[in-house]
Amino acid sequence: MTDPLTLPLSKTTQVYLVGAGPGDAELLTLKAYKVIQKAEVVLYDRLVSEEIMALIPESAEKIYVGKARANHAVEQSQISQLLVDYANQGKKTIRLKGGDPFIFGRGGEELELLAQHNINFEVIPGITAASGCSTYSGIPLTHRDYSQSVRFITGHLKSGHVNLNWKELALDQQTLVFYMGLAGIQEIAEHLIQYGRNPETPVGIIEKGTTQDQKVYVTTLNGIEELVKKEQVSPPTIIIVGEVVALHEKLKWK
Ligand SMILES: C[S@@+](CC[C@H](N)C(=O)[O-])C[C@H]1O[C@@H](n2cnc3c(N)ncnc32)[C@H](O)[C@@H]1O
Known part of the structure; x- marks a missing residue:
């Protein structure tokens, strides 16, 4: 059987919306692990653990867009726009979120702008908190x-x-x-x-x-x-x- 970690990433996917799980890096899916290691740009949240951040290649640009309660580092609309901009620059862009992106994660909102701009994306589920x-x-x-x-x-x-x-x-x-x-x-x-x-x-x-x-x-x-x-x-x-x-x-x- 083929080891899933050796399969290449899709050539057409521009943005990956990735669930990082609740903290323990070993709870990442194999797919998330693989994609993170090939990242060129990573937009990440406050709840992504240090252990998981350490898996991102040094060469990748890391951009903190995290939100604490009532204290948004970057407004939601700006996050979506950044994803569109990086994707248009041809960079493998990862949007890394704590837990699962579709559970209290605003994953849907962030993807809407990508869909409007015909950007190819994939969503990788994570273990929710x-x-x-x-x-x-x-x-x-x-x-x-x-x-x-x-x-x-x-x-x-x-x-x-x-x-x-x-x-x-x-x-x-x-x-x-x-x-x-x-x-x-x-x-x-x-x-x-x-x-x-x-x-x-x-x-x-x-x-x-x-x-x-x-x-x-x-x-x-x-x-x-x-x-x-x-x-x-x-x-x-x-x-x-x-x-x-x-x-x-x-x-x-x-
Ligand atoms: C904005 S929600 C994001 C939820 C995330 N998308 C998920 O699926 O787990 C943030 C909340 O998730 C919960 N949470 C996330 N990680 C956690 C952890 N490691 N331990 C306890 N609660 C956690 C807390 O209630 C926190 O306020």
Whole structure:
């Protein structure tokens, strides 16, 4: 069988939108690994780990376009324009994003301008933070006894509030995974309790998941306030709400 790492890159692809996964470089797909090593220009985000940045050839131009909350290094429209410009210069251009580019990654928005300019692109999926954090913390997202569905939710605050369909989210037998939820974590917990979720529902907070600095905090909806006061939890974090979190004690392996 042919080793996929030895296959050549497509001659016609001008831009690769690449998911870098949640941090651990060994979680890159073979395709992402191969493409990164052939890059001439890389536009990268804040959440791409140092280990992965180290795989980019020295000769490649590296451009930071990362975004911290409410602090955009480069506006979205400029990022798309840069991709178009570099592609038109004939450079193998990589847009490298944390996790999966199509999950809370604005991957779709960035590709629209490329499509308008008839630029050939490929999208390489990455392991999304929900998946990386759940596996590396020993918290299965679904389990036949506890959870029949899982939802990926943005906990991003809009005008200082998390606006979500709380009634649906408060139903039990489902796992909730909040991205970008740390700033609004107390509001999230209060609303879930107010709309009927059991206050003793376990909550897992995974900080810097899959990296050497990963930390896992386990509490309950009721206990979040105290935990946040006591611990210096810092982003990036994934927040998992549901009975499956209780399995962490038994299944943790990292
Ligand atoms: C803008 S979203 C990007 C998500 C990304 N596209 C993905 O699929 O994972 C950024 C959020 O992802 C989560 N995140 C990304 N990497 C993480 C990590 N290593 N550990 C914990 N949370 C992470 C955090 O909730 C962070 O605020």
